[in-house]
Amino acid sequence: MTALGGIRNRGLKGRPMAKLLVVDDDRNQGQLYKIDLEDDGHEVTLAASGPEGLESLKKSRPDLIVLDISMPGMDGIETLGKILAQDRTLPVILNTAYSNYKNNFMTWSADGYVVKSGDTTELKNKIREVLKARGIVS
Amino acid sequence: MANQLLKDTLTIVLSGGQGERLYPLTKDRAKPAVPFGGMYRIIDFTLSNCLNSECMNVYILTQYKSFSLDRHIILGWSGLFNNPEMNQFIHILPPQQRTGTSWYLGTADAIYQNIYNLEREKPKRVLILAGDHIYKMNYAKMIEYHVERNADLTIACVNVHKSEANQLGIAVVNDENRIVGFQEKPKRDPATIPGQPDQCFASMGIYVFSTEELVRRISYDARQESAHDFGKNVIPAMVNDGARVFAYPFKDENKKEVAYWRDVGTMDAYFDANMDLTRITPLFNLYDDSWPVRTYRENYPPAKFVFSEQGPEGQVRRGQALDSVISPGVIVSGGTVIRSVLSPQVRVNSYSTVEDCILMEGVSIGRRARVRRCIMDKGAQIPEGMTIGFDANEDRKRFAVSAGGVVIVPKDVCL
Numbered sequence: 001m002t003a004l005g006g007i008r009n010r011g012l013k014g015r016p017m018a019k020l021l022v023v024d025d026d027r028n029q030g031q032l033y034k035i036d037l038e039d040d041g042h043e044v045t046l047a048a049s050g051p052e053g054l055e056s057l058k059k060s061r062p063d064l065i066v067l068d069i070s071m072p073g074m075d076g077i078e079t080l081g082k083i084l085a086q087d088r089t090l091p092v093i094l095n096t097a098y099s100n101y102k103n104n105f106m107t108w109s110a111d112g113y114v115v116k117s118g119d120t121t122e123l124k125n126k127i128r129e130v131l132k133a134r135g136i137v138s
Numbered sequence: 139m140a141n142q143l144l145k146d147t148l149t150i151v152l153s154g155g156q157g158e159r160l161y162p163l164t165k166d167r168a169k170p171a172v173p174f175g176g177m178y179r180i181i182d183f184t185l186s187n188c189l190n191s192e193c194m195n196v197y198i199l200t201q202y203k204s205f206s207l208d209r210h211i212i213l214g215w216s217g218l219f220n221n222p223e224m225n226q227f228i229h230i231l232p233p234q235q236r237t238g239t240s241w242y243l244g245t246a247d248a249i250y251q252n253i254y255n256l257e258r259e260k261p262k263r264v265l266i267l268a269g270d271h272i273y274k275m276n277y278a279k280m281i282e283y284h285v286e287r288n289a290d291l292t293i294a295c296v297n298v299h300k301s302e303a304n305q306l307g308i309a310v311v312n313d314e315n316r317i318v319g320f321q322e323k324p325k326r327d328p329a330t331i332p333g334q335p336d337q338c339f340a341s342m343g344i345y346v347f348s349t350e351e352l353v354r355r356i357s358y359d360a361r362q363e364s365a366h367d368f369g370k371n372v373i374p375a376m377v378n379d380g381a382r383v384f385a386y387p388f389k390d391e392n393k394k395e396v397a398y399w400r401d402v403g404t405m406d407a408y409f410d411a412n413m414d415l416t417r418i419t420p421l422f423n424l425y426d427d428s429w430p431v432r433t434y435r436e437n438y439p440p441a442k443f444v445f446s447e448q449g450p451e452g453q454v455r456r457g458q459a460l461d462s463v464i465s466p467g468v469i470v471s472g473g474t475v476i477r478s479v480l481s482p483q484v485r486v487n488s489y490s491t492v493e494d495c496i497l498m499e500g501v502s503i504g505r506r507a508r509v510r511r512c513i514m515d516k517g518a519q520i521p522e523g524m525t526i527g528f529d530a531n532e533d534r535k536r537f538a539v540s541a542g543g544v545v546i547v548p549k550d551v552c553l
Contacts, residue, residue, distance in 0.1 A: 081236045088238070088361055105257040108357040109237070 017041040018063035023053035025071040036120045050074030069096040148261035153269035154201035170269035171207035176465040181269040182433045191277040194226035214434020244366035250356040266345040273399040274391035284346040290381040292346040295339035296388040303328035306340035317383040405540035438467030445472040515549035
């Protein structure tokens with residue numbers, strides 16, 4: 001059994017388990033996502049900026065990326081382009097406090113668009129839905 | 139009304155194809171930049187259609203060997219389109235690599251890589267054209283047709299006899315011209331147009347998309363294993379999903395009995411389309427003031443024909459051109475030109491004969507040379523007394539020869 005398999009086995013019964021990369025410039029919020037998503041059985045890596053996220057991709061390929069849009073410097077839309085330039089098949093969910101980016105054509109390449117709210121239920125559901133649609137979990 | 143429809147439409151001309159089958163004419167230039175008809179480049183026909191249709195918001199997507207194409211557009215077309223006050227423009231866009239590290243992978247990928255520009259312009263619809271076909275068409279009529287039908291996608295289709303269907307992409311339509319299927323180069327029993335049992339609708343690669351539908355479809359396709367091609371991937375998926383896809387019957391502005399649309403994708407097709415222009419009544423009319431074909435032209439002196447000595451044929455110097463298309467700056471000095479298309483600054487010297495040839499800019503035919511059924515690229519210098527086009531075996535030793543036996547003399551060649 002590999003280390004990865006070991007981690008995957010830690011998940012709760014019937015829940016999806018995957019390696020996630022969460023890119024968000026708000027470190028506290030990132031930590032909250034980490035706790036919540038690990039609670040859901042996922043393995044979570046955090047990155048606090050677009051370049052940091054891209055750097056992380058070079059080291060290991062996650063099953064899915066949760067990407068904030070409004071970040072200082074390289075924003076999530078530019079980061080999305082660069083992620084797809086590296087690997088077009090990598091699933092990405094945009095997770096933002098703003099709904100108006102939905103009209104931006106560049107965001108339509110993402111697998112999902114979640115507007116941040118007090119709890120992470122919608123994000124968790126969207127992650128499950130995308131992992132399932134992509135055949136990463138059954 | 140029509141004017142507003144056009145203002146809300148962005149035109150994208152795909153000009154990045156390699157044109158491999160036209161090699162060596164495409165050795166140093168993209169296919170849309172290949173000279174045609176003496177004075178023109180192939181892309182001039184599409185851009186003239188844009189101008190005559192008043193489609194004034196144009197992007198040209200280029201990639202390989204784009205220098206001479208860029209130069210031609212900047213010198214010849216920028217002034218006709220660019221008008222910032224009216225938001226009219228012609229912009230050349232090489233691959234931006236915002237969403238990929240590759241050049242354009244296919245026609246759909248070419249648009250996908252420029253999604254940023256669609257976002258900037260936010261047009262209601264996008265007219266997608268190929269920069270390498272010869273035809274006359276009013277795109278405004280097609281755009282109206284698209285809007286009237288509330289279509290997601292409208293594809294211009296040309297009528298072809300069913301015997302030609304095996305070379306083309308054939309649209310299967312119902313009696314309202316809605317496309318319900320596609321046949322790619324069908325070997326037998328191609329789908330015919332309802333009510334026209336011997337005619338098929340062949341796709342011309344001209345599309346009007348509603349922008350949101352376009353972006354949604356290409357964004358999805360970009361994430362799939364795919365050739366990222368409209369004809370192979372995106373459009374069949376749309377038809378399968380029940381999207382509103384319509385065929386627009388090509389209305390030719392050429393005003394001839396048979397609709398004229400040529401891909402000029404092969405050397406022989408290119409040769410024939412040029413030779414057509416030398417006929418008394420060509421299929422393709424360059425002389426119709428109501429649908430002018432424009433180009434970039436340098437300032438040349440008038441064409442000139444000199445020596446008219448009297449005496450028996452072959453023994454006296456006569457400079458003449460018969461059944462031919464001759465550009466400014468040409469000097470026919472004591473030689474004979476028959477059924478040929480000559481670009482500017484060609485020189486034909488004494489006692490030489492040129493028959494059934496395309497001579498591009500700056501070609502020189504030496505004294506007593508005899509050339510027949512040749513395409514001579516720019517600057518080729520044919521030495522005194524040389525013969526080309528009379529001995530197929532000899533020609534093959536020195537030059538590329540098309541399937542139809544046309545000899546291609548490459549650019550700036552020294553013989």
